[in-house]
Amino acid sequence: MTARAGEATPARAPAAAQESLQGHYAGFASRFLAFAVDVVVITVVAILVLAAINFVASILTGRSSNFNRSDTWVVIAYLAWGFIYFVQGWGLNGRTVGMALFGLQVLTDEGGDISGWRAVGRTLALPLSFLILCLGFLGILLGDRRRALHDVIAGTVVVYAWDARAARLRYLAQGSSPGPSAPSAPVPAPPPALPGSPSSPG
Amino acid sequence: MEARAQVIAERVLTLVVNSLDLNAIIARIDLNAVLSRVDIEEPIDRIQINEVLARVDLNSLLARVDLNAVVERVDVEEPIDRIQINEVLDRIDLNGLLDRVDLNQVIAKVDMDAVLDRVDINALAQRLDVEALVEHTDLGAVIARSSSGIASGLFDVIRNRTIALDEALARGVARLRRRPYTGPPGPPLALQDGAGS
Numbered sequence: 001m002t003a004r005a006g007e008a009t010p011a012r013a014p015a016a017a018q019e020s021l022q023g024h025y026a027g028f029a030s031r032f033l034a035f036a037v038d039v040v041v042i043t044v045v046a047i048l049v050l051a052a053i054n055f056v057a058s059i060l061t062g063r064s065s066n067f068n069r070s071d072t073w074v075v076i077a078y079l080a081w082g083f084i085y086f087v088q089g090w091g092l093n094g095r096t097v098g099m100a101l102f103g104l105q106v107l108t109d110e111g112g113d114i115s116g117w118r119a120v121g122r123t124l125a126l127p128l129s130f131l132i133l134c135l136g137f138l139g140i141l142l143g144d145r146r147r148a149l150h151d152v153i154a155g156t157v158v159v160y161a162w163d164a165r166a167a168r169l170r171y172l173a174q175g176s177s178p179g180p181s182a183p184s185a186p187v188p189a190p191p192p193a194l195p196g197s198p199s200s201p202g
Numbered sequence: 203m204e205a206r207a208q209v210i211a212e213r214v215l216t217l218v219v220n221s222l223d224l225n226a227i228i229a230r231i232d233l234n235a236v237l238s239r240v241d242i243e244e245p246i247d248r249i250q251i252n253e254v255l256a257r258v259d260l261n262s263l264l265a266r267v268d269l270n271a272v273v274e275r276v277d278v279e280e281p282i283d284r285i286q287i288n289e290v291l292d293r294i295d296l297n298g299l300l301d302r303v304d305l306n307q308v309i310a311k312v313d314m315d316a317v318l319d320r321v322d323i324n325a326l327a328q329r330l331d332v333e334a335l336v337e338h339t340d341l342g343a344v345i346a347r348s349s350s351g352i353a354s355g356l357f358d359v360i361r362n363r364t365i366a367l368d369e370a371l372a373r374g375v376a377r378l379r380r381r382p383y384t385g386p387p388g389p390p391l392a393l394q395d396g397a398g399s
Contacts, residue, residue, distance in 0.1 A: 023389030027368025030361075103361045111392030141375050144387055157390055162361050 020166075023111075025146040026158045028137070030102045037098030038089075042082050049081075050074065083123055091119035095161070103162025109145070109155050122154035212257070225268050234277050252295050260303050269311050288331050 050067055057065035067074050089096035094105045094113055106122070108114050114122070129136025129149045136149030145157055369386070376383035 021365060021386055023393040024386040025388040028371050029367035030364045033364055102364055107390060109390065111390030159388060
């Protein structure tokens with residue numbers, strides 16, 4: 001681990017997220033985008049499955065089947081699939097696909113892993129945040145712990161489960177990695193600075 | 203004349219060092235008391251460390267010192283806390299120094315377990331400039347080889363952008379409510395001991 005004498009010093013990476021917000025309560029944009037990704041995942045999977053069912057049904061019956069979203073059973077199946085998706089994601093890992101993408105995790109309000117039953121409760125309470133004109137989400141913007149209505153009901157919080165400092169080190173490592181082991185594609189732009197971040201908890 | 207004086211001084215220095223019983227001298231010194239009275243930063247700044255180290259036969263010196271006895275008597279934490287380690291390391295030609303030392307011989311004489319037991323590694327690690335270490339040493343290449351590369355880099359950027367958006371929204375809301383914004387709240391109680399680590 002010696003300094004490489006004689007090598008040109010790589011250009012200093014632009015200012016980036018020096019502080020890790022890991023464990024801090026997640027904000028509105030991250031949560032909204034994660035939920036949007038989840039809705040896309042649920043819908044795409046549902047459409048693919050529906051197309052497969054139509055295809056198989058047309059082969060088996062010899063008639064053209066056309067289950068679509070105007071069919072009550074399709075809507076019920078779609079909601080059930082969404083329920084399973086969220087319960088399975090939150091209950092097993094504390095995160096869905098969208099939350100994993102944006103580095104978020106659901107925990108109990110004390111900070112522990114949530115149980116399967118709490119995941120069920122959170123999933124059932126989620127529609128309530130929408131049903132009152134989406135006012136249930138105001139708590140994310142205004143509350144001290146950034147909790148939506150379904151978080152309060154289920155006793156959960158959503159935190160950043162992503163280590164920005166480790167990401168920063170990965171970026172620097174890629175910049176210093178020579179030869180064939182370096183990534184062949186250009187390294188993406190460095191993480192931006194996080195103005196106003198408090199000192200890192202650890 | 204000056205060169206001759208330099209030669210004589212070095213000769214005398216060698217003779218004096220060789221004639222000393224270093225262990226006996228060290229045994230008579232209250233090292234902790236001495237260290238506590240020294241402004242460590244000031245002499246370190248004034249010394250041309252590399253020149254001094256170049257003139258000392260480190261191997262013969264180290265061979266004559268009972269390192270375990272010395273280490274046992276020193277409060278390791280206290281002087282380390284007072285030294286700006288990164289500044290000192292910047293001034294030392296470590297490669298040149300290490301080339302001259304038989305490290306195996308030195309390490310063989312030290313009871314590493316006893317030393318490490320007395321050092322707060324976590325506190326020490328927090329004072330290192332890890333970013334500079336990763337950026338300028340082979341450690342960066344090791345990390346790059348072990349990480350998944352472009353995909354994780356893309357995720358990092360996406361996450362950072364959304365966190366920046368979170369913060370901008372939160373600051374805007376705080377401004378509307380005429381409240382000071384001090385950064386994202388948290389973490390939950392159970393995470394407060396180990397969060398961010």
